Amino acid sequence: MxxxxxxxxxxxxxxxxxxxxxxxxxxxxxxxxxxxxxxxxxxxxxxxxxxxxxxxxxxxxxxxxxxxxxxxxxxxxxxxxxxxxxxxxxxxxxxxxLPPRDAPRGARRPLAARSRSLVMSGYGGLMMALILPRFAGVQLPAWLILTGALTTALLLGGATLTAERRRLLETSRxxxxxxxxxxxxxxxxxxxxxxxxxxxxxxxxxxxxxxxxxxxx
Structure with missing residues:
Protein backbone atom coordinates (compact mmCIF):
# COMPACT_ATOMS: atom_id res chain seq x y z
CA MET A 1 0.00 0.00 0.00
CA LEU A 98 17.41 32.52 -12.98
CA PRO A 99 19.70 35.49 -13.69
CA PRO A 100 18.23 38.95 -14.31
CA ARG A 101 18.43 39.87 -17.97
CA ASP A 102 17.88 42.92 -20.08
CA ALA A 103 14.71 43.39 -22.07
CA PRO A 104 14.69 41.40 -25.33
CA ARG A 105 14.87 43.68 -28.31
CA GLY A 106 14.63 43.18 -32.02
CA ALA A 107 17.90 43.33 -33.91
CA ARG A 108 18.13 46.51 -35.94
CA ARG A 109 19.42 46.23 -39.44
CA PRO A 110 22.59 48.18 -40.25
CA LEU A 111 22.07 51.89 -40.82
CA ALA A 112 23.18 51.57 -44.43
CA ALA A 113 20.57 48.90 -45.13
CA ARG A 114 17.81 50.90 -43.46
CA SER A 115 18.79 54.05 -45.33
CA ARG A 116 18.90 52.19 -48.63
CA SER A 117 15.40 50.78 -48.09
CA LEU A 118 14.06 54.22 -47.22
CA VAL A 119 15.70 55.86 -50.23
CA MET A 120 14.51 53.14 -52.59
CA SER A 121 10.95 53.46 -51.29
CA GLY A 122 11.00 57.22 -51.78
CA TYR A 123 12.58 56.89 -55.20
CA GLY A 124 9.97 54.34 -56.23
CA GLY A 125 7.21 56.71 -55.14
CA LEU A 126 8.68 59.55 -57.18
CA MET A 127 8.99 57.39 -60.27
CA MET A 128 5.43 56.13 -59.96
CA ALA A 129 4.02 59.63 -59.71
CA LEU A 130 6.14 60.96 -62.58
CA ILE A 131 5.81 58.09 -65.04
CA LEU A 132 2.29 56.75 -64.56
CA PRO A 133 0.54 59.89 -65.88
CA ARG A 134 2.64 59.68 -69.06
CA PHE A 135 1.75 56.04 -69.58
CA ALA A 136 -1.90 56.89 -69.06
CA GLY A 137 -1.67 59.76 -71.54
CA VAL A 138 -2.84 62.27 -68.97
CA GLN A 139 -1.47 65.79 -69.09
CA LEU A 140 -1.16 67.25 -65.61
CA PRO A 141 0.33 70.52 -64.41
CA ALA A 142 3.93 70.24 -63.31
CA TRP A 143 3.13 71.41 -59.78
CA LEU A 144 0.47 68.70 -59.42
CA ILE A 145 2.82 66.00 -60.66
CA LEU A 146 5.54 67.20 -58.28
CA THR A 147 3.12 67.33 -55.35
CA GLY A 148 1.87 63.84 -56.12
CA ALA A 149 5.41 62.55 -56.47
CA LEU A 150 6.47 63.97 -53.12
CA THR A 151 3.32 62.71 -51.41
CA THR A 152 3.78 59.21 -52.81
CA ALA A 153 7.44 59.20 -51.79
CA LEU A 154 6.53 60.24 -48.25
CA LEU A 155 3.81 57.61 -47.99
CA LEU A 156 6.06 54.81 -49.19
CA GLY A 157 8.88 55.99 -46.95
CA GLY A 158 6.50 56.05 -43.99
CA ALA A 159 5.28 52.57 -44.85
CA THR A 160 8.88 51.37 -44.87
CA LEU A 161 9.53 52.85 -41.43
CA THR A 162 6.31 51.34 -40.08
CA ALA A 163 7.24 47.92 -41.45
CA GLU A 164 10.67 48.19 -39.80
CA ARG A 165 9.13 49.06 -36.43
CA ARG A 166 6.70 46.17 -36.82
CA ARG A 167 9.55 43.80 -37.60
CA LEU A 168 11.43 44.91 -34.49
CA LEU A 169 8.32 44.45 -32.34
CA GLU A 170 7.65 40.95 -33.66
CA THR A 171 11.29 39.96 -33.16
CA SER A 172 11.16 41.28 -29.60
CA ARG A 173 7.97 39.33 -28.89
Whole structure:
Protein backbone atom coordinates (compact mmCIF):
# COMPACT_ATOMS: atom_id res chain seq x y z
CA MET A 1 0.00 0.00 0.00
CA UNK A 2 2.84 2.39 0.78
CA UNK A 3 4.50 2.00 -2.60
CA UNK A 4 1.22 2.25 -4.50
CA UNK A 5 0.08 5.26 -2.51
CA UNK A 6 3.32 7.16 -3.00
CA UNK A 7 3.42 6.29 -6.71
CA UNK A 8 -0.08 7.69 -7.13
CA UNK A 9 0.88 10.79 -5.15
CA UNK A 10 3.97 11.29 -7.32
CA UNK A 11 1.90 11.01 -10.49
CA UNK A 12 -0.70 13.49 -9.22
CA UNK A 13 1.92 16.00 -8.13
CA UNK A 14 3.87 15.83 -11.38
CA UNK A 15 0.72 16.22 -13.47
CA UNK A 16 -0.47 19.14 -11.35
CA UNK A 17 2.89 20.92 -11.58
CA UNK A 18 3.22 20.51 -15.35
CA UNK A 19 -0.36 21.63 -15.92
CA UNK A 20 0.15 24.74 -13.83
CA UNK A 21 3.41 25.66 -15.55
CA UNK A 22 1.87 25.15 -18.98
CA UNK A 23 -1.05 27.42 -18.08
CA UNK A 24 1.34 30.06 -16.72
CA UNK A 25 3.40 29.99 -19.93
CA UNK A 26 0.28 30.33 -22.08
CA UNK A 27 -0.90 33.32 -20.04
CA UNK A 28 2.55 34.92 -20.17
CA UNK A 29 2.74 34.54 -23.94
CA UNK A 30 -0.67 36.19 -24.17
CA UNK A 31 0.65 39.12 -22.13
CA UNK A 32 3.69 39.38 -24.41
CA UNK A 33 1.41 39.57 -27.46
CA UNK A 34 -0.39 42.57 -25.95
CA UNK A 35 2.67 44.63 -25.01
CA UNK A 36 5.99 45.93 -26.27
CA UNK A 37 8.57 43.69 -24.54
CA UNK A 38 11.38 46.14 -25.22
CA UNK A 39 9.55 48.55 -22.91
CA UNK A 40 7.49 46.30 -20.64
CA UNK A 41 9.70 43.23 -20.12
CA UNK A 42 10.63 44.00 -16.46
CA UNK A 43 6.93 44.02 -15.54
CA UNK A 44 6.27 40.86 -17.55
CA UNK A 45 9.21 39.07 -15.94
CA UNK A 46 8.13 40.10 -12.43
CA UNK A 47 4.59 38.89 -13.11
CA UNK A 48 5.82 35.59 -14.57
CA UNK A 49 8.09 34.83 -11.62
CA UNK A 50 5.33 35.66 -9.14
CA UNK A 51 2.91 33.43 -11.03
CA UNK A 52 5.36 30.52 -11.15
CA UNK A 53 6.13 30.89 -7.45
CA UNK A 54 2.41 30.81 -6.65
CA UNK A 55 1.82 27.73 -8.79
CA UNK A 56 4.76 26.01 -7.10
CA UNK A 57 3.29 26.73 -3.67
CA UNK A 58 -0.02 25.21 -4.74
CA UNK A 59 1.67 22.06 -6.02
CA UNK A 60 3.75 21.69 -2.86
CA UNK A 61 0.55 22.04 -0.82
CA UNK A 62 -0.96 19.23 -2.90
CA UNK A 63 2.13 17.15 -2.23
CA UNK A 64 1.67 17.59 1.52
CA UNK A 65 -2.02 16.66 1.25
CA UNK A 66 -1.31 13.51 -0.74
CA UNK A 67 1.39 12.45 1.72
CA UNK A 68 -1.01 12.97 4.63
CA UNK A 69 -3.65 10.87 2.84
CA UNK A 70 -1.18 8.00 2.42
CA UNK A 71 -0.20 8.25 6.09
CA UNK A 72 -3.87 8.15 7.13
CA UNK A 73 -4.57 5.15 4.89
CA UNK A 74 -1.61 3.27 6.37
CA UNK A 75 -2.82 4.09 9.86
CA UNK A 76 -6.22 2.60 9.07
CA UNK A 77 -4.51 -0.46 7.62
CA UNK A 78 -2.77 -0.99 10.94
CA UNK A 79 -5.99 -0.34 12.82
CA UNK A 80 -4.73 2.66 14.71
CA UNK A 81 -4.02 6.34 14.45
CA UNK A 82 -2.71 7.79 11.18
CA UNK A 83 1.02 7.50 10.81
CA UNK A 84 2.78 10.76 11.65
CA UNK A 85 3.66 12.47 8.37
CA UNK A 86 7.21 13.67 7.86
CA UNK A 87 8.14 17.21 8.72
CA UNK A 88 7.45 19.47 5.74
CA UNK A 89 10.54 20.13 3.67
CA UNK A 90 11.74 23.67 3.28
CA UNK A 91 10.67 24.76 -0.21
CA UNK A 92 13.62 25.72 -2.40
CA UNK A 93 14.16 29.03 -4.09
CA UNK A 94 12.83 27.76 -7.40
CA UNK A 95 13.58 31.03 -9.19
CA UNK A 96 16.83 32.05 -7.54
CA UNK A 97 18.97 30.42 -10.22
CA LEU A 98 17.41 32.52 -12.98
CA PRO A 99 19.70 35.49 -13.69
CA PRO A 100 18.23 38.95 -14.31
CA ARG A 101 18.43 39.87 -17.97
CA ASP A 102 17.88 42.92 -20.08
CA ALA A 103 14.71 43.39 -22.07
CA PRO A 104 14.69 41.40 -25.33
CA ARG A 105 14.87 43.68 -28.31
CA GLY A 106 14.63 43.18 -32.02
CA ALA A 107 17.90 43.33 -33.91
CA ARG A 108 18.13 46.51 -35.94
CA ARG A 109 19.42 46.23 -39.44
CA PRO A 110 22.59 48.18 -40.25
CA LEU A 111 22.07 51.89 -40.82
CA ALA A 112 23.18 51.57 -44.43
CA ALA A 113 20.57 48.90 -45.13
CA ARG A 114 17.81 50.90 -43.46
CA SER A 115 18.79 54.05 -45.33
CA ARG A 116 18.90 52.19 -48.63
CA SER A 117 15.40 50.78 -48.09
CA LEU A 118 14.06 54.22 -47.22
CA VAL A 119 15.70 55.86 -50.23
CA MET A 120 14.51 53.14 -52.59
CA SER A 121 10.95 53.46 -51.29
CA GLY A 122 11.00 57.22 -51.78
CA TYR A 123 12.58 56.89 -55.20
CA GLY A 124 9.97 54.34 -56.23
CA GLY A 125 7.21 56.71 -55.14
CA LEU A 126 8.68 59.55 -57.18
CA MET A 127 8.99 57.39 -60.27
CA MET A 128 5.43 56.13 -59.96
CA ALA A 129 4.02 59.63 -59.71
CA LEU A 130 6.14 60.96 -62.58
CA ILE A 131 5.81 58.09 -65.04
CA LEU A 132 2.29 56.75 -64.56
CA PRO A 133 0.54 59.89 -65.88
CA ARG A 134 2.64 59.68 -69.06
CA PHE A 135 1.75 56.04 -69.58
CA ALA A 136 -1.90 56.89 -69.06
CA GLY A 137 -1.67 59.76 -71.54
CA VAL A 138 -2.84 62.27 -68.97
CA GLN A 139 -1.47 65.79 -69.09
CA LEU A 140 -1.16 67.25 -65.61
CA PRO A 141 0.33 70.52 -64.41
CA ALA A 142 3.93 70.24 -63.31
CA TRP A 143 3.13 71.41 -59.78
CA LEU A 144 0.47 68.70 -59.42
CA ILE A 145 2.82 66.00 -60.66
CA LEU A 146 5.54 67.20 -58.28
CA THR A 147 3.12 67.33 -55.35
CA GLY A 148 1.87 63.84 -56.12
CA ALA A 149 5.41 62.55 -56.47
CA LEU A 150 6.47 63.97 -53.12
CA THR A 151 3.32 62.71 -51.41
CA THR A 152 3.78 59.21 -52.81
CA ALA A 153 7.44 59.20 -51.79
CA LEU A 154 6.53 60.24 -48.25
CA LEU A 155 3.81 57.61 -47.99
CA LEU A 156 6.06 54.81 -49.19
CA GLY A 157 8.88 55.99 -46.95
CA GLY A 158 6.50 56.05 -43.99
CA ALA A 159 5.28 52.57 -44.85
CA THR A 160 8.88 51.37 -44.87
CA LEU A 161 9.53 52.85 -41.43
CA THR A 162 6.31 51.34 -40.08
CA ALA A 163 7.24 47.92 -41.45
CA GLU A 164 10.67 48.19 -39.80
CA ARG A 165 9.13 49.06 -36.43
CA ARG A 166 6.70 46.17 -36.82
CA ARG A 167 9.55 43.80 -37.60
CA LEU A 168 11.43 44.91 -34.49
CA LEU A 169 8.32 44.45 -32.34
CA GLU A 170 7.65 40.95 -33.66
CA THR A 171 11.29 39.96 -33.16
CA SER A 172 11.16 41.28 -29.60
CA ARG A 173 7.97 39.33 -28.89
CA UNK A 174 9.43 36.13 -30.32
CA UNK A 175 12.52 36.46 -28.14
CA UNK A 176 10.37 37.26 -25.11
CA UNK A 177 8.29 34.12 -25.60
CA UNK A 178 11.46 32.06 -25.85
CA UNK A 179 12.67 33.62 -22.60
CA UNK A 180 9.32 32.88 -20.92
CA UNK A 181 9.61 29.22 -21.89
CA UNK A 182 13.24 29.12 -20.76
CA UNK A 183 12.36 30.54 -17.33
CA UNK A 184 9.44 28.13 -17.02
CA UNK A 185 11.68 25.17 -17.91
CA UNK A 186 14.22 26.25 -15.30
CA UNK A 187 11.49 26.57 -12.68
CA UNK A 188 10.01 23.20 -13.63
CA UNK A 189 13.39 21.49 -13.35
CA UNK A 190 14.00 22.73 -9.79
CA UNK A 191 10.39 22.26 -8.63
CA UNK A 192 10.20 18.71 -10.00
CA UNK A 193 13.44 17.73 -8.26
CA UNK A 194 12.18 19.18 -4.97
CA UNK A 195 8.88 17.30 -5.29
CA UNK A 196 10.60 13.99 -6.04
CA UNK A 197 13.10 14.43 -3.20
CA UNK A 198 10.28 15.29 -0.79
CA UNK A 199 8.22 12.27 -1.84
CA UNK A 200 11.21 9.96 -1.53
CA UNK A 201 11.93 11.29 1.96
CA UNK A 202 8.27 10.89 2.91
CA UNK A 203 8.21 7.31 1.66
CA UNK A 204 11.30 6.44 3.70
CA UNK A 205 9.78 8.10 6.76
CA UNK A 206 6.48 6.24 6.41
CA UNK A 207 8.27 2.95 5.82
CA UNK A 208 10.14 3.47 9.08
CA UNK A 209 6.88 4.24 10.88
CA UNK A 210 5.29 1.11 9.41
CA UNK A 211 8.19 -0.95 10.68
CA UNK A 212 7.72 0.51 14.15
CA UNK A 213 4.02 -0.36 14.11
CA UNK A 214 4.70 -3.95 13.13
CA UNK A 215 7.51 -4.51 15.64
CA UNK A 216 6.11 -2.66 18.65
CA UNK A 217 4.22 -4.97 21.03
Missing amino acids: LTEGMSAASSDVEFDLRSRVRAAVADAEGVVEECDPARDWPDVETWLHARLAYEGEQTFALLADRTAEVAAALGREFGGEPLPPPAPAEPPDVLGH TRSKARVRNDADGFLLVATKHAKDTLRHAQQHLRTECTKRTTDP
